[in-house]
Amino acid sequence: MPFAVRYCIHSATASDFASEGSKLLFERLKFKTSFLSTEPEIWPGDEDFKAGVTVVGGLRITNDTAKRGIALIHAFNTKITKSEDQRQHLLQVVEEHRRTQPGTSKQGLPSKSRQQ
Structure with missing residues (x-):
């Protein structure tokens, strides 16, 4: 690890990583936050902390989902056309359609059940 990164991490405090969004995250995930009023060294033994760690461990990582989405889009694009010029033209047509x-x-389209 480069010195600058190591120095920044070691000189950071818990407040450098927390914000109003952190509180909102706890509320949305229905975490009990009683452990926050104790010293971090004893958090691993706290039942509320353990429950939170279990929930967070089960969350999908956004970056992983984004990578999979990009791979899917790339695979889809190569199925439509192999020509980069045609692909760029298609993207411009889609962009123009969305603008106009x-x-x-999809929700605005009539469903099969409504068509009958």
Whole structure:
């Protein structure tokens, strides 16, 4: 690990990593936060902390999901056309359509049950 990164991490305090968003995250995940009023060294023995760690450990990492999405889009794009010029033209057509037709979405399309 480079010295600058190591120095920044070691000189950081808990407040450098917390914000109002941290509190909101705890609330949304329904974490009990009683452990926050104790010393961090004893958190691993706290039942509320353990429950939170279990929940967080089960969350999907956004970056992993984004990587999979990008791979899926790339695979889809190569199925449509192998030509980069055609692909760029297609993307421009889609962008123009979205610009001229704002608010269109799949939910706005008639469903099969409504068509009958």
